[in-house]
Amino acid sequence: MEFKTQKGDLSRTLDLVLNIVPPKTTLPVLSNLLLDVKTDSICVVSTDLDTTVTTTLKGEVIREGMITLPARRLNEIIHHAGDDEIHFSLEDETVVRIVCGSTDCRLPGILEEEFPKIPSIQTKERLQLPAGMLRRMVAKTAFAVSKDETRPALNGIFWRIEPRRMEMVCTDGYRLARMERTGEFPVKGKKEFLVSPKALNQMAHLAEDSDEMVDIRVDNNYLVFSCAGTVVYSRLLEGPFPRYEQVIPKDNRKELITRRDRLMQSCRRVAIFSDSLTHQVQLSVKKNELVLKSNTPDVGEATDRVEAEYSEDEMDIGYNATYLADILKHIDGDMAKFRLDSPIKAGIIEPVEQEKDENYFCLLMPLRLAE
Amino acid sequence: MAQPVIHVLPELVASRIAAGEVVERPASVVKELIENALDAGATQIEIAVEESGIRAIRVADDGCGMGAEDARLAFERHATSKIESAEQLESLGTFGFRGEALPSIASVSDVTLLTSDGRGEGMEITLRGGNFESEGMRSRTRGTTIEVRNLFHNTPARRKFLKSEQAEERQIRRAVMAHAFAQVKVAFRYVKDGDELFRLPATDDLKARIAALYGHDFAATLVPVAGSEKGPVISGYVSNIDAHHGNRARQFFTVNARPVQQPLLAQAVTVAFRDVLPPKRFPALFLSVRIDPSYVDVNIHPTKREVRFSPERTVFSAVQSAVGRAIRSEGSVPSFWRETRPAGRHADRTSHLPTATGPALPLGGEGEGSAAWTYHPRTDADRRDGIRAQNVAAPGTAPGEGERWIDRLDLGNILQVGLTFLVAAGPRGIVVVDQHTAHERILFEEVRRAIAGSSGASQQLLLPETIETDPETITVVEEYAETIAAAGFALRPAGPRSVLLEAVPAGIRDAGPSVFLRDFLEGLREEGKGDRSKSRHVAATVACHGAVRAGDSLSPAERAGLFRRLARCEQPLRCPHGRPTFLNLTLGELARRFQRE
Ligand SMILES: Nc1ncnc2c1ncn2[C@@H]1O[C@H](COP(=O)(O)OP(=O)(O)OP(=O)(O)O)[C@@H](O)[C@H]1O
Ligand SMILES: [Mg+2]
Numbered sequence: 001m002e003f004k005t006q007k008g009d010l011s012r013t014l015d016l017v018l019n020i021v022p023p024k025t026t027l028p029v030l031s032n033l034l035l036d037v038k039t040d041s042i043c044v045v046s047t048d049l050d051t052t053v054t055t056t057l058k059g060e061v062i063r064e065g066m067i068t069l070p071a072r073r074l075n076e077i078i079h080h081a082g083d084d085e086i087h088f089s090l091e092d093e094t095v096v097r098i099v100c101g102s103t104d105c106r107l108p109g110i111l112e113e114e115f116p117k118i119p120s121i122q123t124k125e126r127l128q129l130p131a132g133m134l135r136r137m138v139a140k141t142a143f144a145v146s147k148d149e150t151r152p153a154l155n156g157i158f159w160r161i162e163p164r165r166m167e168m169v170c171t172d173g174y175r176l177a178r179m180e181r182t183g184e185f186p187v188k189g190k191k192e193f194l195v196s197p198k199a200l201n202q203m204a205h206l207a208e209d210s211d212e213m214v215d216i217r218v219d220n221n222y223l224v225f226s227c228a229g230t231v232v233y234s235r236l237l238e239g240p241f242p243r244y245e246q247v248i249p250k251d252n253r254k255e256l257i258t259r260r261d262r263l264m265q266s267c268r269r270v271a272i273f274s275d276s277l278t279h280q281v282q283l284s285v286k287k288n289e290l291v292l293k294s295n296t297p298d299v300g301e302a303t304d305r306v307e308a309e310y311s312e313d314e315m316d317i318g319y320n321a322t323y324l325a326d327i328l329k330h331i332d333g334d335m336a337k338f339r340l341d342s343p344i345k346a347g348i349i350e351p352v353e354q355e356k357d358e359n360y361f362c363l364l365m366p367l368r369l370a371e
Numbered sequence: 372m373a374q375p376v377i378h379v380l381p382e383l384v385a386s387r388i389a390a391g392e393v394v395e396r397p398a399s400v401v402k403e404l405i406e407n408a409l410d411a412g413a414t415q416i417e418i419a420v421e422e423s424g425i426r427a428i429r430v431a432d433d434g435c436g437m438g439a440e441d442a443r444l445a446f447e448r449h450a451t452s453k454i455e456s457a458e459q460l461e462s463l464g465t466f467g468f469r470g471e472a473l474p475s476i477a478s479v480s481d482v483t484l485l486t487s488d489g490r491g492e493g494m495e496i497t498l499r500g501g502n503f504e505s506e507g508m509r510s511r512t513r514g515t516t517i518e519v520r521n522l523f524h525n526t527p528a529r530r531k532f533l534k535s536e537q538a539e540e541r542q543i544r545r546a547v548m549a550h551a552f553a554q555v556k557v558a559f560r561y562v563k564d565g566d567e568l569f570r571l572p573a574t575d576d577l578k579a580r581i582a583a584l585y586g587h588d589f590a591a592t593l594v595p596v597a598g599s600e601k602g603p604v605i606s607g608y609v610s611n612i613d614a615h616h617g618n619r620a621r622q623f624f625t626v627n628a629r630p631v632q633q634p635l636l637a638q639a640v641t642v643a644f645r646d647v648l649p650p651k652r653f654p655a656l657f658l659s660v661r662i663d664p665s666y667v668d669v670n671i672h673p674t675k676r677e678v679r680f681s682p683e684r685t686v687f688s689a690v691q692s693a694v695g696r697a698i699r700s701e702g703s704v705p706s707f708w709r710e711t712r713p714a715g716r717h718a719d720r721t722s723h724l725p726t727a728t729g730p731a732l733p734l735g736g737e738g739e740g741s742a743a744w745t746y747h748p749r750t751d752a753d754r755r756d757g758i759r760a761q762n763v764a765a766p767g768t769a770p771g772e773g774e775r776w777i778d779r780l781d782l783g784n785i786l787q788v789g790l791t792f793l794v795a796a797g798p799r800g801i802v803v804v805d806q807h808t809a810h811e812r813i814l815f816e817e818v819r820r821a822i823a824g825s826s827g828a829s830q831q832l833l834l835p836e837t838i839e840t841d842p843e844t845i846t847v848v849e850e851y852a853e854t855i856a857a858a859g860f861a862l863r864p865a866g867p868r869s870v871l872l873e874a875v876p877a878g879i880r881d882a883g884p885s886v887f888l889r890d891f892l893e894g895l896r897e898e899g900k901g902d903r904s905k906s907r908h909v910a911a912t913v914a915c916h917g918a919v920r921a922g923d924s925l926s927p928a929e930r931a932g933l934f935r936r937l938a939r940c941e942q943p944l945r946c947p948h949g950r951p952t953f954l955n956l957t958l959g960e961l962a963r964r965f966q967r968e
Contacts, residue, residue: 176833242834280828365833366831368831
């Protein structure tokens with residue numbers, strides 16, 4: 001195996017694959033990248049067994065061959081290399097000589113046979129979607145994914161595609177974010193799958209230009225994205241995703257409209273005085289005003305007011321301030337709308353003006369205030 | 372002491388005295404004889420045993436002694452100089468009151484009594500199996516020597532019940548030590564088969580006596596206990612929470628200077644140490660309870676091993692809170708904040724035994740009793756530190772309650788090591804905190820406080836969960852409905868074997884609600900009754916599920932926050948399961964490691 005490449009090309013390639021390399025692993029070869037050098041291409045692969053990324057590297061191939069090299073060490077070498085051409089050559093079974101300007105180093109690798117096989121996928125059906133649209137949908141929902149490993153179904157982004165609409169939904173059981181797009185989607189019937197946010201983020205990362213199309217294929221086990229020479233294989237997560245439609249309140253008629261940034265700042269200020277465990281703040285919904293309060297023994301108490309449009313019954317609702325601020329951060333536009341019912345029912349929070357073809361909202365479950 | 376006069380108690384009084392076997396084993400003989408010596412006002416007591424007391428037990432004292440007439444009467448049943456009427460049983464000032472010990476001992480052995488009241492010659496009386504054998508005059512300085520030989524020779528059944536020689540001797544020694552800790556002003560000498568095992572000079576300082584018996588290294592692990600709220604005065608020493616032991620051998624209790632084995636007191640101590648010690652480990656303890664004698668009934672057990680308190684709860688909580696305070700005090704914080712002086716030099720310190728009027732609580736670091744345990748500023752800079760330290764106590768916390776140690780650390784530069792440990796440096800060493808156990812402790816106390824103030828915030832679930840369970844658990848759910856709700860769960864029965872979970876206590880970080888609920892119910896089922904333990908259980912469960920784990924990366928601000936919150940804890944040194952939360956590497960320790968000493 002022998003090839004030459006440019007530092008710039010190599011660092012861009014490493015950028016694409018490095019995220020996937022697991023930080024700690026019991027299988028040493030997973031800390032390595034696979035270099036698969038063919039006469040007409042140089043392919044670089046990383047995997048954590050659930051997600052696999054393959055990408056191509058520009059360069060001049062001198063001799064074919066394969067080897068795996070420690071990813072982070074390689075990255076460091078390249079990071080500190082001058083702007084020169086970099087020359088890789090396999091010296092004996094597993095040691096790669098890397099020459100770059102005045103530097104000459106030898107990096108031991110692991111035989112490529114030990115590297116997991118790249119998944120193969122059986123489907124003819126493909127779908128093309130603009131990278132920008134996918135990126136936006138992921139960004140608006142993935143924050144609500146659960147980190148609780150005991151509930152794997154909540155660890156993924158639920159993605160449903162139908163001919164005229166598509167949606168992504170995430171929830172951790174306390175809040176939920178849902179983004180729906182209308183449009184024309186070339187699928188037959190309804191497609192639903194549960195994908196790890198890691199893979200979707202990786203995919204969102206691929207395209208430099210939002211108009212670029214991402215090619216999507218899916219079978220029973222894998223979802224595969226490809227774009228600009230890079231392919232992401234993502235093992236689908238085990239469902240079933242909860243039947244979230246049932247919990248979306250239908251008759252939350254008490255509408256409150258307020259400046260999104262004001263409320264977010266106020267929420268953060270008051271949260272300083274909230275309990276470090278529960279982050280509880282109290283929202284008193286009043287005529288044309290929202291009063292935020294928190295009070296924790298030993299910590300202190302704070303009150304803050306934000307103007308709001310509201311004309312229904314006054315009430316006090318408890319929320320986790322972190323969750324609330326998180327949601328407000330993800331809503332677009334100057335104004336946010338709350339659709340409420342009672343202090344123990346889910347509240348709907350959404351932008352007052354939806355983007356074209358979009359329907360985005362978040363649900364937040366209240367904290368029950370102690371009497 | 373005025374010369375006592377022995378008389379036989381009227382039948383009515385005698386009948387009110389707890390009857391039963393006074394002499395169960397050699398150790399009971401030793402105990403009775405020591406108590407007689409103490410009642411006689413002895414300042415020196417010498418105990419000698421041969422063949423674990425079976426062959427011979429000899430107790431000699433320098434007390435008031437007896438005149439010839441009294442010496443003869445002493446072996447009559449119900450003959451005592453100590454009480455006259457049944458009323459006096461209510462407020463005993465002496466160990467003895469029954470006039471039962473000497474006749475009981477004499478009936479199962481051969482006894483020689485040599486006594487002198489210091490007026491004229493002494494008197495010697497010999498009995499065999501309880502029967503008078505001979506008497507004569509012999510010279511003796513004031514005091515009494517009683518020699519008991521051939522114990523149980525005429526009651527082979529009793530003899531059979533004895534344990535091994537070593538076991539019996541251990542019991543004897545423990546009886547001697549129990550009195551030696553209870554009466555530090557009296558000198559004791561203990562001889563076993565001709566070898567002197569210990570000789571304890573009279574002292575004013577319990578700690579000096581403990582050191583004399585168990586060594587200075589051991590004594591250095593002790594922190595003073597003091598408390599005098601609501602009646603009982605608690606004093607003594609308890610081991611710091613790092614110095615636990617595999618059994619209760621070093622636990623001694625006295626009630627009004629009477630050594631007792633009191634399950635109630637042991638229980639109070641266990642409660643105070645709960646959440647602090649690892650399972651099956653025990654503190655060392657030398658605890659004295661002083662209480663108005665009219666609140667104590669010693670007349671419930673033939674060997675007076677146990678007593679009864681009339682307001683039991685008061686004594687229990689007094690002990691629990693005094694011990695609790697002691698182990699939360701800075702003295703209990705391992706050596707980091709203490710001057711490390713060679714042992715031995717502690718010996719010249721004044722007594723740390725607090726008095727009822729001036730409780731020397733170790734909390735403020737100002738009290739007399741804590742002098743040896745807190746860091747004394749030496750240089751000007753140190754002194755400034757000390758002053759600043761006292762001013763920064765958090766609002767609502769009295770200075771000294773765990774605030775000062777933290778103030779000495781550089782919280783702006785805490786390192787996180789291996790995503791598991793936090794390391795902070797201070798002028799006197801390095802503190803390493805385990806982020807998980809420390810956070811568990813913090814949450815544990817915060818949640819417990821929250822529940823106590825019943826502000827158990829509850830997070831409504833977006834996706835209510837149906838939880839399949841067994842009928843037994845359903846019963847628990849019904850039985851503990853109130854506790855469960857107070858903890859922040861909203862549960863509804865959903866059939867004979869399932870419940871619907873609609874809300875969980877706010878703040879569980881990463882456990883699934885159902886996992887959390889199951890743990891919680893499991894715990895409720897195991898826990899005994901009593902509201903305290905329930906809130907404690909909830910707190911432990913929340914803490915366990917909410918705490919950051921090893922592997923979680925913490926920002927510098929979070930690290931400092933963890934230290935500060937830990938410092939606010941009542942018991943910052945241990946997680947609720949008794950694992951340490953932090954470790955000190957003192958300058959002294961570092962110097963030793965680098966062989967600078
Ligand atoms: N070492 C001693 N020095 C002086 N007097 C003693 C001594 N031992 C016993 N006596 C006298 O003998 C009496 C009888 O002792 P004994 O131990 O049998 O009964 P007691 O101490 O009065 O009550 P109890 O049975 O509860 O111990 C005592 O009341 C005391 O007057
Ligand atoms: Mg007696």
